Amino acid sequence: MDDLLREFLTETGEHLETVDVELVRFERDPNNQAILGNIFRLVHTIKGTCGFLGLPRLEALAHAAETLMGKFRDGMPVTTPAVSLILVTLDRVKDILAELERTATEPQGSDEDLIDALDGMSSAVFTMPTETDLAVTSHQALDRPLKPGEVSLDELERAFQEASGPETIGNLTYQVLERALKPGEVSLDELERAFRETAGPATHAPAQELSLALTTKNVTAEATEVPESGDQPASKAQTIRVSVETLEHLMTMVSELVLTRNQLLEIARRNSDDLGYKVPLQRLSQVTAELQEGVMKTRMQPIGNAWQKLPRVIRDLSTELSKKIDLVLQGADTELDRQVLEVIKDPLTHMVRNSADHGIETPRERKASGKPEKGTIRLNAYHEGGSITIEITDDGKGLSFDAIRRKAVERNVATESEVERMSDAQVAKFIFHPGFSTAQAITSVSGRGVGMDVVKTNIELIGGTVDIRSETGKGTTFTIKIPLTLAIVAALIVASKDQRFAIPQIAVQELVRVMPGSEQAVERIDGTPVLRLRDRLLPIVPLSKVMGLADAREANEGFVVVTQVGQQRFGILVDGVFQTEEIVVKPMSSKMRHIQLFSGNTILGDGAVVLIIDPNGLARMVGSGAEDDQFLGAASLEQPDAVQDETLSLLVFRGGAESLKAVPLSLVTRVEEIDASTIEWSGDHPLVQYRGCLMPIVASDDKLMIKQSGMQSLVVFSSNETTLGLAVAEIIDIVEDRLDVELVAERSDLVGTAVIRGRATEVINVAHYLPLIAEAWAPSGARNGTIAQSLLLVDSSMFFRDMLSPVLKALGYRVHTASSAQEALQIIASGTQIDMMVTDLVLSDHSGLQLVAALRADPDHRGMPVIALSVGRDAHQIALAHKLQISEVVAKHDRRGLLSALAEVSEFSDKAA
Amino acid sequence: MRAANTNTAIATKTPTRLLEYVTVVVAGQIFGLPIHRVHDVFVVSEMTTVPLCPPEISGLLNLRGRVVTAVSLRRRLGLTDASNGERRMAVGLENCGEAHGLLVDEVGEVLELDHAAMQPNPVHLDPRWVGLSQGVHQLKDRLLIILDVDAVLAFETEREVA
Known part of the structure; x- marks a missing residue:
């Protein structure tokens, strides 16, 4: 040519x-x-x-x-x-x-x-x-x-x-x-x-x-x-075109020069006697730095170059989709490395397309929801530290978290119960899973389910992170954080056992010195290390453990490198921390590229080859294991659930091995202290005569031995005719606190872990213990002779649903749950047999009264008995409830009241049937 | 490298096809590596081990500012690591644009051998060895196994197939 x-x-x-x-x-x-x-x-x-x-x-x-x-x-x-x-x-x-x-x-x-x-x-x-x-x-x-x-x-x-x-x-x-x-x-x-x-x-x-x-x-x-x-x-006359290869070559050479300079500086550091080369060396160092900067500059291009296509894309899309969309570009002159620019060009375009297609509603929909007809997609780029942040914001309809939850279950990405427990922020992350698209219909623009995962992979490939924040009805913001350049990065050099590793500075938030017995100490929940950092529980990953260098149990001392990847925050426990160094990233050999843990390697100033840890890979690797939930749990720290805003009365007690446990007081029937000598053993099953009945006793955990003598504390739970005594080491207190279930442990006997009065406490799952006695003792929960009635429990609080449904199940109901009025109506409309409904009067989307009103309007279900739960007793509300033929309004945490209301309703409907 | 190439080019013209091999010793067995594949021979000083990597990879080496993947020939052949902590030798090889260092016990002389004299592998040789060997040359006092460099460095794909 x-x-x-x-x-x-x-x-x-x-x-x-x-x-x-x-x-x-x-x-x-x-x-x-x-x-x-x-x-x-x-x-x-x-x-x-x-x-x-x-x-x-x-x-x-x-x-x-x-x-x-x-x-x-x-x-x-x-x-x-x-x-x-x-x-x-x-x-x-x-x-x-x-x-x-x-x-x-x-x-x-x-x-x-x-x-x-x-x-x-x-x-x-x-x-x-x-x-x-x-x-x-x-x-x-x-x-x-x-x-x-x-x-x-x-x-x-x-x-x-x-x-x-x-x-x-x-x-x-x-x-x-x-x-x-x-x-x-x-x-x-x-x-x-x-x-x-x-x-x-x-x-x-x-x-x-x-x-x-x-x-x-x-x-x-x-x-x-x-x-x-x-x-x-x-x-124009002052610029010339230089081929990219020339620049690339120049860059490689400068990288090598930087390395050599580092090596020389290292030698100079070790030799204390000045042989007259230190001053020129200093000069060399300076010149190298300047040269590096200069060459980097030649590779820099304004991010606007990657945006060139976007106005056209949006214009075509808005014509095609009959939407009105404004594209606002801010910070187009923010410069970043050519190579990085190339990599993010397509992901950016894809995300903007997505926002236009999925995010922005049609003018009619927008008008209906009280927004201006014209939607806005805003791109904003700016420098922040050693990285560039790009935000893509739309003021569209936001993510449909329920749809994503359903899809996640459908696609077997997570189980139903897992999904239920996740916060919206966690759920949002599912859109980065391969093959995940919630678009109702496949348009020519998107909805084919390829995309967001590729976007994420591409961005992570260059050491960047992508994050999503979304509010239903308000819009979605994607935040992309990428390094300025790929070739040279600042990295923190750390040591685990006798090996050094480099952690890219971009992911590091802070360093915490930890020592047993000091203020900052690693604590363990069932052997899993966590750190209390400013009242938050931070999952700890001992580097030596993930690297397979040593047993994790012994790791208690050293430094915690607090790392943030997207919304996941975790601490990497290392033995030592050295300096921060500018390193030249060299790719991993193809034979080791499958190791997610490393993004590359580099040669340090002293000539040693050091592996560069990929925080994304680390998060993924640990996240895919048994500790998965912990990381998800950590994410929920950032965005507390609606549940967590309410304070709850909690009974705090001590279980085996000095562990702190708690249970919502509303579920507890009584707290007893009995003489251990009155405990009778039938085979392996301890039981005690209690109010004229035999009550089985279950230890709160494996480590707790039920006492043979002295006084044994019991927390008594009862559901219908079944009572259960939970043996605990010591009853500590009743606490009124906000319940932030933060760490969801991989154990069925726990709902999760929460910081209660500043201490890490395990919240027990009563449902776990009820089957234990059901196994050991003939089931007496199911009501004799009648077919189990099905009950729909509607409550926005996931925690409350989790706590109440086992109790209801134990009473012999078949329990369906819904988190919103809409979901409840869907379940009813789907033809599922529902005999009665228990609903909170305050729901996330509509009020419970509206839900009941909708139900009463439906000829098929107008006669369905409804029990309402309310937080306060409001005369007006009760009057309305009666108008809607709500059988009973029960205070939300009055468990006994609910049970008797249920009994009445069931009896009534039994008679009616 | 270029010299070696011209060498082979000339060799192919002559009726007896003489090929040069760098000999290395592992666990007492002598092996030959085609000289045009060998970049250099060096002493391994410091090596960085890579956690979670395939067992055949001993670690990473800094060879004059270049990061080189060290592959243990012993482990490739299913042998145990050498117990003595003597100085380790490595042969620099290139495969798919990546630099590798093949760790061996000793590096010997360069031999010039007639390609036609190469015998096929004995049928009852350990299959693991057969996969890495192109054939056997009969030297005066011992047998020289000619290694297939690409096969030696192709363990990743091997495992994927398996």
């Missing part, structure tokens, strides 16, 4: 990008002559160059597009179809250019379709002006050329355009005029064709037209002189 052609391709490519952007801008602001002038000039340049290089297809296309744009300048209304047509034409031009780049020849093919459409559109309008209009414009046109010396370029061009006015009867005369721009080029052949073509439509006055064409020729010839000199800004 000759240099000229290559130059042309690069330049034209850039021009086209600009035209794309400008056209979209122009469509919105059709009166802006400056934009139009700019577009016109660019297309014109492309056309001119094509003609010069002998590329007839491109030339014809550019010409037809230019003609249509010329009409815009003449005042033809700028319509969406017209702009679309030009954009499509530009796409065709790009296709041809791509082919040209590959083969160095213009591909065969016909563009008649587009040219006809363009011509059709240009001429269509010109049937509209009346004869008088034409007369007027022709006058003007004839006036102007008389004094060519004093008019500005703009005016000249307009004049030129206007001059063509009278000839509009046949738009092909334009061709004649354009040809005149490069007189040397016009062959007789073409001239003849031009004549032939103009002859047809312009039958009115061919002779006059010809003379006009000739007069304007002089004018335009002069006009073109002007842009030639004024067109090129002075700054």
